[in-house]
Amino acid sequence: MTPTSSRRGNPVPGDRVTAMFDRIAPVYDRLNTTMTLGADGRWRQAAVAAAGLRPGDSAIDVACGTGKLTLALAGRTGPFGRVVGVDRSLGMLELARAAAIDVVGVEYVEGDALALPVPDATFDAATIAFGLRNLADFEAGFRELARVVRPAGRVICLELTAVRPRAWGAIFRTGFGLVAPLLGRIAGSGDAYRYLPASLDGFPDADTMAATMRAAGLTGIRYRRLGLGTVALHVGAVPG
Numbered sequence: 001m002t003p004t005s006s007r008r009g010n011p012v013p014g015d016r017v018t019a020m021f022d023r024i025a026p027v028y029d030r031l032n033t034t035m036t037l038g039a040d041g042r043w044r045q046a047a048v049a050a051a052g053l054r055p056g057d058s059a060i061d062v063a064c065g066t067g068k069l070t071l072a073l074a075g076r077t078g079p080f081g082r083v084v085g086v087d088r089s090l091g092m093l094e095l096a097r098a099a100a101i102d103v104v105g106v107e108y109v110e111g112d113a114l115a116l117p118v119p120d121a122t123f124d125a126a127t128i129a130f131g132l133r134n135l136a137d138f139e140a141g142f143r144e145l146a147r148v149v150r151p152a153g154r155v156i157c158l159e160l161t162a163v164r165p166r167a168w169g170a171i172f173r174t175g176f177g178l179v180a181p182l183l184g185r186i187a188g189s190g191d192a193y194r195y196l197p198a199s200l201d202g203f204p205d206a207d208t209m210a211a212t213m214r215a216a217g218l219t220g221i222r223y224r225r226l227g228l229g230t231v232a233l234h235v236g237a238v239p240g
Contacts, residue, residue: 222236
């Protein structure tokens with residue numbers, strides 16, 4: 001199967017997406033936890049487990065936002081490991097740095113997910129959580145994640161996905177399309193939270209995402225669904 005049936009990237013310009021995340025940074029974590037009924041924390045822990053990190057290892061968390069997954073990865077790598085969070089949004093990075101001020105082995109860097117400011121084969125694992133759908137080119141995003149991971153290291157993608165069966169998917173899309181903007185308006189960020197449901201339009205389903213990862217050169221692709229099938233956790237390996 002080749003990734004031809006869905007759009008290949010986010011059509012919204014990257015600068016516009018970055019500006020939006022700068023605006024919603026102060027309410028982002030709170031609204032995410034509200035919309036997922038607290039399940040977002042469990043999903044992050046599943047991503048950490050899938051990365052297979054050990055104490056002293058290194059990881060990069062791309063599109064890290066406020067750094068919650070970054071810190072969860074650091075909890076696995078420990079004080080002798082290294083975890084780097086990368087994001088284009090300075091508003092998100094400001095909050096991430098404040099939360100990690102006393103955490104050893106964590107650093108945050110402003111950078112583009114499609115041109116990461118790190119050398120090849122630097123990390124034992126790379127993660128991206130709820131950020132892939134914001135990229136202009138999904139396959140290029142996976143290629144860049146693979147580039148910075150050492151041979152036999154893992155690339156992890158945690159992302160919303162098309163829901164099956166179709167009837168349940170329609171219910172979810174309708175509910176998400178209503179609830180997210182409503183909560184956004186309450187928090188003063190209605191425009192941004194209309195974008196988030198819209199970003200799923202034409203987004204690859206879980207099987208197509210796996211095919212996209214293979215096309216990017218990753219191997220051993222596997223995935224599982226979380227959140228009643230609304231979220232997919234994909235894992236791939238860098239050949240080595």
